Amino acid sequence: xxxxxxxxxxxxxxxxxxxxxxxxxxxxxxxxxxxxxxxxxxxxxxxxxxxxxxxxxxxxxxxxxxxxxxxxxxxxxxxxxxxxxxxxxxxxxxxxxxxxxxxxxxxxxxxxxxxxxxxxxxxxxxxxxxxxxxxxxxxxxxxxxxxxxxxxxxxxxxxxxxxxxxxxxxxxxxxxxxxxxxxxxxxxxxxxxxxxxxxxxxxxxxxxxxxxxxxxxxxxxxxxxxxxxxxxxxxxxxxxxxxxxxxxxxxxxxxxxxxxxxxxxxxxxxxxxxxxxxxxxxxxxxxxxxxxxxxxxxxxxxxxxxxxxxxxxxxxxxxxxxxxxxxxxxxxxxxxxxxxxxxxxxxxxxxxxxxxxxxxxxxxxxxxxxxxxxxxxxxxxxxxxxxxxxxxxxxxxxxxxxxxxxxxxxxxxxxxxxxxxxxxxxxxxxxxxxxxxxxxxxxxxxxx
Ligand code: NDP
Ligand code: 2IT
Numbered sequence: 001x002x003x004x005x006x007x008x009x010x011x012x013x014x015x016x017x018x019x020x021x022x023x024x025x026x027x028x029x030x031x032x033x034x035x036x037x038x039x040x041x042x043x044x045x046x047x048x049x050x051x052x053x054x055x056x057x058x059x060x061x062x063x064x065x066x067x068x069x070x071x072x073x074x075x076x077x078x079x080x081x082x083x084x085x086x087x088x089x090x091x092x093x094x095x096x097x098x099x100x101x102x103x104x105x106x107x108x109x110x111x112x113x114x115x116x117x118x119x120x121x122x123x124x125x126x127x128x129x130x131x132x133x134x135x136x137x138x139x140x141x142x143x144x145x146x147x148x149x150x151x152x153x154x155x156x157x158x159x160x161x162x163x164x165x166x167x168x169x170x171x172x173x174x175x176x177x178x179x180x181x182x183x184x185x186x187x188x189x190x191x192x193x194x195x196x197x198x199x200x201x202x203x204x205x206x207x208x209x210x211x212x213x214x215x216x217x218x219x220x221x222x223x224x225x226x227x228x229x230x231x232x233x234x235x236x237x238x239x240x241x242x243x244x245x246x247x248x249x250x251x252x253x254x255x256x257x258x259x260x261x262x263x264x265x266x267x268x269x270x271x272x273x274x275x276x277x278x279x280x281x282x283x284x285x286x287x288x289x290x291x292x293x294x295x296x297x298x299x300x301x302x303x304x305x306x307x308x309x310x311x312x313x314x315x316x317x318x319x320x321x322x323x324x325x326x327x328x329x330x331x332x333x334x335x336x337x338x339x340x341x342x343x344x345x346x347x348x349x350x351x352x353x354x355x356x357x358x359x360x361x362x363x364x365x366x367x368x369x370x371x372x373x374x375x376x377x378x379x380x381x382x383x384x385x386x387x388x389x390x391x392x393x394x395x396x397x398x399x400x401x402x403x404x405x406x407x408x409x410x411x412x413x414x415x416x417x418x419x420x421x422x423x424x425x426x427x428x429x430x431x432x433x434x435x436x437x438x439x440x441x442x443x444x445x446x447x448x
């Protein structure tokens with residue numbers, strides 16, 4: 001499967017040991033495809049067991065979370081923290097609350113996070129955590145009690161210089177606030193132990209917008225370098241209208257593009273006049289989903305109850321911003337057939353391997369999530385810096401740093417892609433660029 005026998009051997013072993021973890025194996029496979037360009041030319045990688053070490057989490061904690069619902073019934077969920085790699089800094093990465101959360105998903109996310117964080121240039125290792133708790137339909141009190149009980153165990157594994165969690169699917173300002181409050185009560189310290197905090201107690205300006213804005217800064221750079229164009233009047237479709245999707249859409253609009261398709265878990269909306277994002281914000285403020293109601297207010301738009309129908313909307317640029325494996329081969333074929341020429345991942349691993357290959361073979365410009373969506377964790381890193389300095393930066397200062405970091409990530413991925421293969425292959429480029437930094441740190445720190 002890989003040209004390198006060393007990689008084939010390891011992949012066989014990792015597949016046997018983790019046979020029930022498809023998402024994790026998918027992430028390792030994508031990474032190894034990039035490593036195939038470098039391992040044979042550098043025997044030190046094999047001599048020092050770098051691949052064997054880098055694909056194994058340094059530590060995984062798995063714990064019971066017990067809480068009481070509004071009916072007085074005792075509920076039990078499963079909580080996790082995967083501390084993947086600390087070669088370049090404390091473990092860093094989000095917390096996901098979603099019923100599908102399991103060890104495979106958190107291992108793939110922690111693995112991706114490790115290279116993403118390295119790409120930002122900031123001193124952050126990789127980690128991810130979460131629980132199979134479903135926040136949908138829960139009262140505010142239930143969410144608070146769950147977050148508090150989750151932190152009652154997690155607190156002993158984290159710290160501002162050990163492991164710094166943040167948000168992800170199902171975890172935003174509210175959940176981070178409840179977790180932070182409990183951490184502070186137990187440990188009796190006000191530190192930057194979580195990022196994505198509220199602005200009144202140490203959060204950073206631009207953090208809430210950072211992933212979506214960063215994604216558009218990255219897309220802008222792809223358009224400029226590969227097509228010598230800007231985003232004016234470009235037709236964009238975005239899957240997911242959560243923290244990432246919504247702010248990606250708002251930045252796209254600000255840059256002159258037209259967001260004509262947007263989805264949530266209940267389906268997708270096609271509005272050829274451009275989705276009214278202020279209306280979406282208004283609708284999502286009262287209920288989580290906007291898609292089922294949007295057309296009542298904008299009768300020219302079309303609603304489709306299938307989330308996959310988003311990929312059938314003719315567009316110039318597609319930004320998958322919802323969840324893993326949401327863009328399958330059928331979606332990729334539809335995008336190509338309808339003239340789309342750029343796909344940039346806002347979510348983590350939203351495109352299946354088959355779909356990614358199809359897009360690349362049809363000359364679609366494609367960027368992986370570990371590069372395109374790194375803006376969120378980059379501003380988390382800036383939040384850690386501000387917390388450590390006890391001094392906040394202005395909105396303009398953080399936004400400027402974010403734009404600069406995204407441009408640098410593009411340059412690093414582009415340079416490595418050009419060096420090892422085709423200058424358009426940002427999947428290979430981003431994986432190699434992220435890896436090189438961790439590799440060097442692991443070599444210098446000995447076998448640990
Ligand atoms: P949110 O929980 O804020 O939003 C997720 C959104 O996706 C919601 O709109 C949800 O709909 C929607 N959704 C879920 N499943 C589907 C589906 N199958 N089709 C269409 N829409 C769907 O999460 P985030 O925005 O924070 O995260 C989205 C992705 O981005 C994840 O992959 C995450 O790992 C990644 N990411 C997040 C970062 C961050 O800083 N938050 C940083 C980098 C990456 P509904 O509202 O109806 O449930
Ligand atoms: O996937 C991600 O990069 C995030 N969910 C953000 C992580 C962070 O620590 O800000």
